[in-house]
Amino acid sequence: MNHRLLLACLAAMLFALPAASEDGYDLWLRYQPSAPGPVRELVAGAGSPTLEAAQRELVRGLSGLAGAPIPVVREPGQSGAVLFGTPRSSALIAGLSLGLERAGDEGYVIRSTSIGGHAVTVIAANSDVGALYGAFHFLRLLQTGQGSQSLDLVSQPRTKLRVLDHWDNLDRHVERGYAGQSIWDWHKLPGWLDPRYTDYARACASIGINGAVLTNVNANAVSLTPPYLEKAAALANVLRPYGVRVYLTARFSAPIELGGLKTADPLDPEVRAWWKAKIDEIYQYVPDFGGFLVKANSEGQPGPQDYKRTHADGANMLAGPLAAHGGIVMWRAFVYSSDNTEDRAKQAYSEFVPLDGKFADNVLVQVKNGPIDFQPREPFSPLFGAMPKTPLMMEFQITKEYLGYATHLVYLGTMWEEALEADTMVSGKGSTVAKVIEGKLQGAHSHSGLTGMAGVANIGADRNWSGSHFDQANWYAFGRLAWDPQLSARSIAEEWVRMTFSNDPALVTPVVAMMMGSREAAVDYMTPLGLAHLMGTGHHYGPAPWVSDLKRPEWNPAYYHRADASGIGFERGPPRNGNGGSDATSQYSPKVAAIYADPEKTPENLLLWFHHVSWDRRMSSGRTLWDELVYRYDHGVETVKQMRRTWDAQRDRVDAERFAQVAAFLAIQEQEAQWWRDACVAYFQSISKRPLPAGSAPPAHPLEYYKALTFPYAPGRG
């Protein structure tokens, strides 16, 4: 190639770059041209805003995948037609025998069949939103290279409420948000409806999410005033065709702050009348308003206990007037008190289990997966299985408050799978947490049958929505698991990788493997062996295991690790021989308790969560605990290095823009993993007084260096 031609080619490549590169805005709905598929035409199926949304998505998706516009026709005219809708919307569908009774209210059937001699793919449902979900499922099959098979499948969600909790303030600050400002541009609402709201709804519908709590659990009564209800109504109008209902957070003291009452006592008639009127008012703005999410008597939020009432009193006060409109209450079990000296891990159980059976039918108690607070690893919360008369809703955190913010690649599917597969043993073996939240456990039939899963959203105004490309996988995985808590984290990761990057096996296999190992890496370089909450206080960015001088004991990392000259860990077994055990293990069902109460039976990855053990304890690896601790920290850093190598090998298989951002973030992750490792090893060594195991490098800086670091502007502060 001569020089001149080379230059011309280079110029052509440069010119091509902007068009070829991708910025992540399209999420897993990229619909890039792929191998020719079986679809030739789409049979028009509109008739409601939801079916119109389904048709728009099918036109967009099928045309994008085909690389050419797909014709929309009135009835199948050739083989390769796609037909979608409900028996009500389509006489053709009504005429087929599809077994739609298996699809339930929100599910769908996708079947390859023939109509008038033409091969047709039918996407059918009992409801418009079911057809929309089916359309997305069909597009997913095409995107992941499964479009050529003969199809015969049925799917319906295993939980009823699949909700994103946005911890978004009215000033657009997102608490624990690492993806820029809130996507809700309250100031410009209702006059300006950002097209992004529609794309948010599309993304949610594509994975079955059917609810959005628009406002922060640390609630602001202003969100319940008419100007903000008008804004919420405008958002609800955009989300409605996609099956996404709007919820708000209720500040318990709103009757005082907005209503001018002297009390917010849930048994006070004026208070009850105020809430009834407020709820009736909300439904005038949003006729299908979903209900309230409430954080009460937790971390300074007002609540019924301010008036010596119970959580049930508070929840039921709201539930009554909501029930009249079909609304529900999600009441959080995330409570711990500054006055309570009980092990923080025990407090939610202590407060809530006695209330089992006392909540109104349209109340769910929303329980975080672990007993503390979204740590890299926690055991499952003992509440699961312990409140058979109450629907327990899972609360996962999609945003990575404790997992390195947006710049650490940590796929949370494996963490959630671990939590959902955890066996409570309350009705014998196989009494998994997944079954609890699906309402399938024996005993659970005594409650209303409401079920749900909530995820604290990782969505913001950043162009790529989630702050990083791989954090999109966590949004995706949450939605998929909420639809079906039995799905495997690996299959979800694979779906996501195929849709987000490529079906090339040379990419899919290593990238999925990288994702599958990523959470364990984070556990290793942050909080191995059951350690927890070593993050810098307040912002939770980076390591600060040395902090021990804050007023409230549970604000201090030292509260959680309890390292001393003799060993490390929080003794939560039964108190014996003056071991100071908090007896948190007794909150689990007897068979589980027997395991966790015994350090010899406790899985090593939770050992220091449940037990204070000697630095010299022998671990299954043959190493001492101290050596094992250092080994795990080293291993975490090493895994991140391996992740970088895995990604670097994908350079030619990923567009330049996304490749570069992921590579840069992985470099940050490696730096920060090293920082975590060095700071924690330096600190714990100052207590263990033991030498580093052979081959383990000393920390780069003395401990004082790490202690002196400050991060006054770490994002996402509460």
Next chain:
Amino acid sequence: MNHRLLLACLAAMLFALPAASEDGYDLWLRYQPSAPGPVRELVAGAGSPTLEAAQRELVRGLSGLAGAPIPVVREPGQSGAVLFGTPRSSALIAGLSLGLERAGDEGYVIRSTSIGGHAVTVIAANSDVGALYGAFHFLRLLQTGQGSQSLDLVSQPRTKLRVLDHWDNLDRHVERGYAGQSIWDWHKLPGWLDPRYTDYARACASIGINGAVLTNVNANAVSLTPPYLEKAAALANVLRPYGVRVYLTARFSAPIELGGLKTADPLDPEVRAWWKAKIDEIYQYVPDFGGFLVKANSEGQPGPQDYKRTHADGANMLAGPLAAHGGIVMWRAFVYSSDNTEDRAKQAYSEFVPLDGKFADNVLVQVKNGPIDFQPREPFSPLFGAMPKTPLMMEFQITKEYLGYATHLVYLGTMWEEALEADTMVSGKGSTVAKVIEGKLQGAHSHSGLTGMAGVANIGADRNWSGSHFDQANWYAFGRLAWDPQLSARSIAEEWVRMTFSNDPALVTPVVAMMMGSREAAVDYMTPLGLAHLMGTGHHYGPAPWVSDLKRPEWNPAYYHRADASGIGFERGPPRNGNGGSDATSQYSPKVAAIYADPEKTPENLLLWFHHVSWDRRMSSGRTLWDELVYRYDHGVETVKQMRRTWDAQRDRVDAERFAQVAAFLAIQEQEAQWWRDACVAYFQSISKRPLPAGSAPPAHPLEYYKALTFPYAPGRG
């Protein structure tokens, strides 16, 4: 067309939409394919990062405009070649006689000529950045349909410092920002260099901006600590090839806050040593660091007066060590004191004029265009022309703090043109403000020759950069006027419209006309006839002329309008007959003062700025002042209605996405213009006690309604 074909066409259109629509990210650098131009090939001209940037931009622009890659060749091989560079970078350019001495350090020559028998366009400069500026100029000619002419032009900037002031905090909040968070993602710096930083630099270079103050004038000493200097250095590395130097704001008390000193007295040797060491340190991170912007002893900021020193003492302390590295100080004249009962409009002059000649050579005093604070209309600041021994740098506000935020379409080119064309008369007729800031006025030769213009940026993380599509025009106009303060606002608007939307005269003519009238509309519906500062206190969103109970007098809108039973306006003429005149008019040169001191000579559009006059005063229209005031409010609203009609007529000439956002924002603007009009008319009528003129509708709500509105989450708070 049969039904089936129609559906297919509709589907094709739907499919085409995402590609065809635009989101504003590309600003005025869209480079969309246009009529075939004269360019056939680009002669490679790289050799430095800046020339490489020029080449990348030319390849991108020429290829985009041509709709096909433009070949990059070693030397002209056919007619229609483009040759760019400097005599140093290109022997071909060195061999041409271009009159480059006319281009100065940063300017360029663009000339059509021939080389070896081939028609060539030469873009030549004495410096690499001059060639980059020339490349952008050439692309502008092509984009605006002027590419086919034979070219022979020379351009060089009339000011040396053309700087954007970002009022951006380290937590990414932008004070007075209406375009989302700060574009500077401090937390992820220096590890992640958002490609947006490069596009920011491209946009700046395209209009000649050569400096960026990264941090808020309400400064934070943390920005001067090593971790943040490392982040600033990473940004500087991105901006450098585009000729954009990085500046920071200096918190005057930093020696106390960071250095642990007991004082920040600028004459204290330890303080001076601290700053010298800090400045030397900064240059280790950023070798071409531009210098400091300082807000001192203003609105609570610390400053030299805290130690009974002057602004000159403070500025010179910083200037000394900066001079050693080629850095400068921009010292703001925006000062007013809570203790000072003098007319706020007079205070900057009173404080600064006595210091003329006392500033070091590398200090500029940065003066807002008007005496108060970026109001929709102010007279020019009396400082212009009054400090002949001091370089005065213009400070314009691009972000629309007082002009309706992002949702009001207000083109500021006309406002800035009005300020620059204002005649100070200090050296006879024609002593315009533009000449003052260009350093061209008689007497100005006694200073160092530094010149500059600063604009408070309207840039944020919003996809469209400026919060609205039309606010991009204000960024553009600022850069163009900083390069040449003599340019007309109309020609700038036209350039921008052609590049941003289309060269179609059916669009250009009405849209430019709409822009040209937009600022006068805002003046009319907000603060007509010389009124000012009637905005809600603190957030400055919407009308609040009734506020009069805040502690500091100048916090109250009532301080500015002084409406009472007898009339309205702030008497700033000479005190006589007990009129309470503040004598601010005497700060102007005698001929100007004679005009402003006399209500009969004062232009009516500044009447109430300078005079308190009777409600019944007869205006040039024949109406009474009261009737005229209402008429202007009505006229403002009517103009916005007309703007909406103008825009609606462009539906077929603008892509759907931008069309829709502008239309939605104009609808908001009309609503808010009506709100402004109704609230102000209701309030002033409650004082004037006069009937509305015939044909003028009563306000939609009683005054109390408007007074009760609150906006606790208006964006951009200080």
